[in-house]
Amino acid sequence: MKTTMTVNGQASTLDLDPRTTLLDALREHLNLKGSKKGCDHGQCGACTVLVNGVRINSCLSLAVMHDGDAVTTIEGLGVVGALHPLQEAFLKQDAFQCGYCTPGQICSAAGMLKELADNWPSQETADLTAAIVATDAEIRERMSGNICRCSAYPQILAAIRDVVGAVA
Amino acid sequence: MRPFTYERATDAASAVKAVSDNPNARFLAGGTNLLDLMKLEIEHPTHLVDVGRLPLAAIEETADGGLRIGAMATNSLVAADPRVRARYPVLAQAIIHGGSPQLRNKATVGGNLMQRTRCAYFYDTTKPCNKRQPGAGCSALEGLNRNAAILGASEHCIATNPSDMSVALTALGAGVEAMTATGAVRALTVADLHLAPGDTPHIETALSAGELITAVTLPPAPTGGQVYRKARDRASYAGGLAMVAVAGGQIALGGVAYKPWRALKAEAALAAGQTPAAAAEAELADARDSGRNAFKIALTTRLTVAAIAQAQGGKS
């Protein structure tokens, strides 16, 4: 069925089998292979993309559910030669090894920054009614939906810290 | 996934009609549970009615001083709502202890209430499971049942409800509004939503076919501390081994039964002036294990004692 999405700023109309996940639509129909299939069941985060600015697992969403939505993938954040600050920081801090979870990590971090700015709580938020401070514990918890089996977690934290800035 | 047709609902009544008229139709909200199960050939709907964009996502004050949360509100938006955080911190805490941010951003309140068990035997279609195939038998009974129920189970099913959010809702005495096939909205409670497995574990809720949860209602916040505790194998992004929600004098347990378990015996014991330990033991007196989940009785008891003590200490 016909589905129109704005992907990385470009409107695309696809004629899709309703079973097509958003992830497979991006990878197989729009040739945007940066979003990865790690588990296909919402358990690893490698497929994380931003839909209307909010991070979700694109493997657990049908593309047809996103008619009219704006989708941002890793390819929409930055390109070689014009990297997004998070991409720069991941590169500098060595926040990846095999690289397979990396696009999901970076998209997730981008979504997380907005959630922090919007003062959304996490389980590490001690006072639910106060302004949230982006402590290391907050960042770790908020990035826990993205598994990195190479286990670059300390480096990922450092990269995100580069972008968020130090906590006073 | 088997082939299916998809439609996006424009209003709740026609969505309810579409699903009521077709026994192989399902509502699709966030999709984080249903699509997972469809990929594994556990669910085989032939028609999906997408209710995710129905205008049922508002969070509003109610006349009695509570809140009414639209069923399509995402878990994240509920947890982030200032009124929820200020008055129902146990609900915000429960939600943010569940899943991952990405899942919470997609999952809805209604879908969370309807999520199915994470029992490994339910998920493996090569194994007998009475939920998937009534009469096939329960593989968990004598299997690797570390995470199985200790309360309210039957000889046909010992699966648990995995929801965090529902545990807090149960402790808060939340209600559910559901639209029936006639278009009427009826009220029930979260505590009464899930049915005991008995000999029909495949029938999981009190909702009839095609009935759509439209909202959750929160009564005015109880007086007293609110606490949510969850024990699990890793620090985040993991199902609970046991969960406890305390809201004033009201207590609910998670991960221990087919439903979020309102701990009425513990509440009564506390109301009668007994200690948290006595209250927890009163609630767990009827607990039964199936082998590898025996530790959950002690775990739940200890976690309950700690959560009550913390709530009584006024901290949340």
Next chain:
Amino acid sequence: MSSIADWATPNPVTENRSGLIGKAVDRYEGPLKVTGTAPYAYEVEAPSPPVQGAIVTSAIARGRVAAIDTAEAEASPGVLLVWTHKTIPAQGARGARINPRSQRPSSPVMDSDEVRYFGETVAFVVADTLENARAAAALIKVTYDELWAVVDFPASLGLAENPPGEEDVRIGDFETAFAAAPVTLDETYTSPIQNHVQMEPCATTAWWDGDKVTVHTSIQMVKGGQHALAETLMIPSDDVHLLTRYIGGGFGGKGQSYDDLSLAALAARELKRPVKVAYTRQQMMLGTIHRPATIQRVRLGATPDGRLTAFALDGYTHCARDALFTEHFANFARSLYAAPNRLTGHKLVKMDLPGAGPMRAPGEASGMLSLEVAMDELAEKLGLDPIQLRLINEPERDPETGKPFSIRQLARCMNEGAQHFGWDRRNPKPGQVRDGRWWVGMGMAAAIRADYLLPAKAGARITADGTITLLQGMTDIGTGTYTILAQITAETLGVPLSQVRVEIGDSNLPPAPGSGGQFGASTAGSAALDAGMKLRVALAHLAVGDPNSPLYGASPDLVTFDDGKIRFGNQSEDLSTLVARAAPEGVYAEGSISPPADRRDVSLHTYGAHFAEVGVDMDTGEVRMRRMYGVFAAGRILNAKTAKSQITGGMIWGVGTALTETNSVDPRYGSLINQDVGGYLVPVHADIVDLDAVFLDEVDDKANPMGIKGVGELGISGAGAAIANAIYNACGVRLRDYPMTPDKVLAGLIAAGL
């Protein structure tokens, strides 16, 4: 002929004149990875859009396929092909080698009706789309004649036998010494089946051009995959072009090929169009190799002052019936501590489970979980600090072979780690430190991992623009191979990194053994260094023989390379100028490494020390890592950044091993029960708090020409034991059964009245 003594001669890497060796340069392929544009095997551009496969796996552990009904699947929309054991094209016989030089034999899929483990391929579908392929696969109905299967490891120890060609290793008289020892420890430790959980599931894209097949697949060993596929297809290996440029994690699990490779190639031939096939996450859990479970017994006898007199580590592990593999959990112990009377050995149970195989630090990763906890227990019995006990038993030479150590800085790792970590603040009495509802404790463990060097080749080419390309059939599984090969090549040729390209992961390139056993950097790097040296010689001869070169007539032996120039005395010219003028088609040279025989005369290992602080929740028995620090000695470090990432990654694997990772078998079905990453729990970000590591300055000139050693597997070795020891120090519960989940900790707390 050659000798490790030759490696004392300086070379560009050891001289490191431009300082590229050891420098924390960013990953060579990093820009592609952070932008999502590095194409992994399922993502490569094929000559035409590939159709997609779906695999159906067995629902029993052992038996025969009685019947398969594929009619519905064949009639399902978009289906192009359905194969079962009855219809799949002919393949090379299992284990056969047409070409005796093949590194791997034929690995046919569905070659009979036999089922050998739960999760084995029994049917295969190709359709126009993945959605159609998977839907059709779900319609295939298989019935089985089931046979009794050996699937319950602890219940099957009676079937254990010695691994092929192995006996227990005995030095002195262990039994007598143990019986006479004033202080003894005799405990059994168990570790579970583990899964690699590489983020990228196995995947292959294949297409044919005439008689030749091109496959892009996710594999750690280029030649192994090429040869296995050639034997399976019964074609010459030259007709298989295997590429594996980007690999989404390996950890040993992708050291071999799986059915995706054979099926994609066979189906692409049959359908005459590109085909791609990937495993699902569930299939990764069920149908790839895993680290086998172990049951290990440690017996230690010591004098009251802590000197080990009797030392034994032996026990059981398991493997598949027809794919023998031994998790050598006791081997490392032969080189770790001094003791005159010693016993080490393994017993192997052949089981009807998916294959056992190498997973990050095979042997050490399992064995150190037992011995390094036993040492902690013995230290407590002796009233000694755990570090002191280890220092007392530091050997002067390899305790079993008597060989000299190439270099051994274990003591320094422990001492410097202790100082940095604040080990002196540890209260040796458990359960004494509280932080809110948490008991807090510290633990430590030693780390040792053997160091290997294998034969390899490499090519280096300079083109007229001055670009130098390092060419090697090597892989980068996230270890940093691309980057260190670029550094070695740039340093060797005296050019900036920006002038170097690296091409690896291609069976047409000079062969290297691939990634595994933490031998990759040493092996591939040494060959790259030699290739660079050979290219220097060729360029020197080119220059001194060219009348138009300012170096004309100079002695080629005295020519030097730096700053992108070739130089003799005051005379120099840019490499690009020389090549463009004198060899516009470019210059290519090949180098190699071959371990000299006398390398075996030294005991070669990497070493380290782990320090961990954990909290134990008093209510629930949940354990959370709070702090972890490691000090490691692994020879010269090629890249401070990527090496540290390898090490910290390994340490985090130790956290998962200690606390969460286990793949349980339900013996009624012979199947692993946790089949996804929601059931098999690896550490997530929130589990890893305040973790850091450092390397000691070290050069090991007996290891290889560069004086480096591997770092990929050292970090996990011992890490889990440090966590286990910290749990005990925190709350007084001594667990010997991994992983140490809340149910086990809680049982200990309750038993202790806590």
